[in-house]
Amino acid sequence: MIGKPSDLRTRADAASAHLPALMLASERLAAMIAPGAHGLRRAGPGEDFWQYRPAGVGDGARSIDWRRSARSDTEFVRDREAQSAQTAQIWLSPSPDMNFSGGPDRPTKAERGRVLALALGMLLLRGGEKVGLLGQAAGTGRLQADRLAEALCRPAPADFPLTELRPDRHVLILSDFLTDPDWIAQSLQRAAGLGIRGIVVQILDPDEENFPFEGAVEFRAPAAATRHDSRDARGLRDAYLARLAARRDWLRERCAQAGWQFDHHVTSDDPAQILGRIWAVLGPKGVH
Incomplete structure (x- = not known):
């Protein structure tokens, strides 16, 4: 040793x-961090990312990310998106x-x-x-x-x-x-x-x-x-x-x-x- x-x-x-x-660096990363609804957030150790999408019918209040939604007129929901490391x-x-x-x-x-x-x-x-x-x-x-x-x-x-x-x-x-x-x-x-x-x-x-x-x-x-x-x-x-x-x-x-x-x-x-x-x-x- x-x-x-x-x-x-x-x-x-x-x-x-x-x-x-x-x-x-990769094209995948460039797309994932582009401005817009797909704000990138690390979900913790591992290979998962948070992907934001507009809230739809069936999305309850608990699933809405109010902090992200406060920056626009649209309510957003967080979904996990797998990253290929x-x-x-x-x-x-x-x-x-x-x-x-x-x-x-x-x-x-x-x-x-x-x-x-x-x-x-x-x-x-x-x-x-x-x-x-x-x-x-x-x-x-x-x-x-x-x-x-x-x-x-x-x-x-x-x-x-x-x-x-x-x-x-x-x-x-x-x-x-x-x-x-x-x-x-x-x-x-x-x-x-x-x-x-x-x-x-x-x-x-x-x-x-x-x-x-x-x-x-x-x-x-x-x-x-x-x-x-x-x-x-x-x-x-x-x-x-x-x-x-x-x-x-x-x-x-x-x-x-x-x-x-x-x-x-x-x-x-x-x-x-x-x-x-x-x-x-x-x-x-x-x-x-």
Whole structure:
């Protein structure tokens, strides 16, 4: 077990507290929230919505929604309308490199990734969508949030589960993308062919983002089991930042070709910021 699911849940709650429930973009949603008699109201956890219709013969006073009716000259009755929940899946890289943190005052990339994954999952579950980690069963409701927290706190398979991609779903991929990126190009190509839309988020530590090193430094890459000793780390800075920018441009281009979005996050930043951007992309006015 990697950390406590309850602690992860607390941090995810805090990170997502400023955002409303997330309903994935689709033509179905656009129709359901259009102005008029079909005002959208969540009926509670699950996949039901309230649909309003004008009252007719046989509708008693108890069935009339007087609050809704007060806004017009017509009396309205509430009916349940079933929503066909969409499915979102999340993948967080289990690479050993994700366990890096440049200081005791900030989380590792893996810790921040778990918070982002669970926070987004909780927002989607509140919106009535089905959510799961890629390669695991998706579900709805509060119990699924607990299952997500527990799954995120367990070790995961090393490789991206390419064969687990399913048609017409939304996928969030979280990684640092500092090692061989060929797998993501292959994954995005397959996703595009299946009609999958989603977001790729690069998570970096501030030291990886800014390369503040000087003097003699030993660099290690746990995932590749390699090390590099430098006597003049500052002399490597420009070349490193150029390669990082090139990698980021490459990722952004591959995402655009697949109809996906690309973003990046630094662990010293408030996780609420990147969550807000993800919400805007996946929500009703974002990616379709």
